[in-house]
Amino acid sequence: xxxxxxxxxxxxxxxxxxxxxxxxxxxxxxxxxxxxxxxxxxxxxxxxxxxxxxxxxxxxxxxxxxxxxxxxxxxxxxxxxxxxxxxxxxxxxxxxxxxxxxxxxxxxxxxxxxxxxxxxxxxxxxxxxxxxxxxxxxxxxxxxxxxxxxxxxxxxxxxxxxxxxxxxxxxxxxxxxxxxxxxxxxxxxxxxxxxxxxxxxxxxxxxxxxxxxxxxxxxxxxxxxxxxxxxxxxxxxxxxxxxxxxxxxxxxxxxxxxxxxxxxxxxxxxxxxxxxxxxxxxxx
Amino acid sequence: xxxxxxxxxxxxxxxxxxxxxxxxxxxxxxxxxxxxxxxxxxxxxxxxxxxxxxxxxxxxxxxxxxxxxxxxxxxxxxxxxxxxxxxxxxxxxxxxxxxxxxxxxxxxxxxxxxxxxxxxxxxxxxxxxxxxxxxxxxxxxxxxxxxxxxxxxxxxxxxxxxxxxxxxxxxxxxxxxxxxxxxxxxxxxxxxxxxxxxxxxxxxxxxxxxxxxxxxxxxxxxxxxxxxxxxxxxxxxxxxxxxxxxxxxxxxxxxxxxxxx
Numbered sequence: 001x002x003x004x005x006x007x008x009x010x011x012x013x014x015x016x017x018x019x020x021x022x023x024x025x026x027x028x029x030x031x032x033x034x035x036x037x038x039x040x041x042x043x044x045x046x047x048x049x050x051x052x053x054x055x056x057x058x059x060x061x062x063x064x065x066x067x068x069x070x071x072x073x074x075x076x077x078x079x080x081x082x083x084x085x086x087x088x089x090x091x092x093x094x095x096x097x098x099x100x101x102x103x104x105x106x107x108x109x110x111x112x113x114x115x116x117x118x119x120x121x122x123x124x125x126x127x128x129x130x131x132x133x134x135x136x137x138x139x140x141x142x143x144x145x146x147x148x149x150x151x152x153x154x155x156x157x158x159x160x161x162x163x164x165x166x167x168x169x170x171x172x173x174x175x176x177x178x179x180x181x182x183x184x185x186x187x188x189x190x191x192x193x194x195x196x197x198x199x200x201x202x203x204x205x206x207x208x209x210x211x212x213x214x215x216x217x218x219x220x221x222x223x224x225x226x227x228x229x230x231x232x233x234x235x236x237x238x239x240x241x242x243x244x245x246x247x248x249x250x251x252x253x254x255x256x257x258x259x260x261x262x263x264x265x266x267x268x269x270x271x272x273x274x275x276x277x278x279x280x281x282x283x284x
Numbered sequence: 285x286x287x288x289x290x291x292x293x294x295x296x297x298x299x300x301x302x303x304x305x306x307x308x309x310x311x312x313x314x315x316x317x318x319x320x321x322x323x324x325x326x327x328x329x330x331x332x333x334x335x336x337x338x339x340x341x342x343x344x345x346x347x348x349x350x351x352x353x354x355x356x357x358x359x360x361x362x363x364x365x366x367x368x369x370x371x372x373x374x375x376x377x378x379x380x381x382x383x384x385x386x387x388x389x390x391x392x393x394x395x396x397x398x399x400x401x402x403x404x405x406x407x408x409x410x411x412x413x414x415x416x417x418x419x420x421x422x423x424x425x426x427x428x429x430x431x432x433x434x435x436x437x438x439x440x441x442x443x444x445x446x447x448x449x450x451x452x453x454x455x456x457x458x459x460x461x462x463x464x465x466x467x468x469x470x471x472x473x474x475x476x477x478x479x480x481x482x483x484x485x486x487x488x489x490x491x492x493x494x495x496x497x498x499x500x501x502x503x504x505x506x507x508x509x510x511x512x513x514x515x516x517x518x519x520x521x522x523x524x525x526x527x528x529x530x531x532x533x534x535x536x537x538x539x540x541x542x543x544x545x
Contacts, residue, residue: 173373173375173377174377174379176348176353176371176373176377177371177373177377177379178379179353180351180353180368180370180371180439180442181390181391181394181438181442182368182391182394182395182442183390183394187394191379191390191393191394192379195379195381195382196379196381198381272381275380275381275422276380276381276422276424277380277422277423277424277425
């Protein structure tokens, strides 16, 4: 009897929560504003070119750049550059993730470390990564190590901060519930604190990636002697050779890579939100 | 500090929860607040005791102390069984990242019960609260009443003989609460649970309790006690429940009035 009444009442409450939209409709809804924005940007670019605000050798037309990009995609030089830059990015980022997670966890757990390093981590975050380069070059000369050093320093504080705020903002009620259910020490971290902090950690990882990517670009612009094909180095060569189509084509490649990685983080973030039931269902 | 010698051994042996001169001070120095002042009371095995009091009477503090989540400033607390008491809150406090089955299975997992056995035990626990079909759902997909049921199943999974409830149905609508009262009554009888149930709803206390204990506010002390001799199953709208509720409400009013709130 109880079951029937409940399914009746609860069914009423649950019925309104079923949002069913087809996959194609959702993809289209999120894609069309982006496509319109892209078309608009290219349109403005074309108008500026036609108005001759800058000479053609400095600001080529979108079609010229598109053609250049297509040509370069046929050659291994571009792909070598992408491979080299991404390898540097991932190696540096992976090290930053390891350092950031450990540092964040240590500072969150150990009171003395928090007093000593808590505000320092935030201060490090505000330091523009390019400001590290002179020191990096003194320490490691114009080498891969210098780039690696700056990428790690750029990204690790954001990641540590994400861990720190994630651990700090675990709802106390969930901690109490977890402790009452028998979670202590390590198991409390594993079953309550870590999953509760996950959204903030992912946000930190995402921000860390943005800093790593920027630091890397700054590094490649400065340390061009190493790896001539690196995307940052290609930008510098294109400028030196006054090859604007090459320069803009490379910038577009850098932009696309950034967008793709950002989309991966966005997907992870959405997956967590959906699981937690905090996803905004009105906007795809 | 009180010593064991001061407690009559026979009393301690019989009680499921024994509180003796429990005092709790929050904070230090000039900011110190006396939350509980020498609280002494026993709960017999299988007894359902409702704690009623105005806000600020230290009811929630008391449950935290009995659950072992906090330590009393002085006095002693004894609880039977080799497991700490299970605690339920006004909020379901479910883990949003986990499914219903994952939530209910966590106390079993923390005790190291193997996966296969865990699965059958979780199914049994969910069946006890009539939610067996919802094992794979996530908390946010359930209604408020269902979530609180999942929380109940999860605390039952601790298999503690003592259940502490901190206004567990306070945030629910009257209809859902009524149904959950029936379920809780049935579960307590079937599992022979000892319950310490905090509420500010006097009718709820008369509906559920074998005994109602009224606490004063700031500091919390026992000021009135009454046994509820109404045969079970009870109804919250029965005249007998209403009569006891009216009696307790009068005492509560006098207490609140004394403080000039």
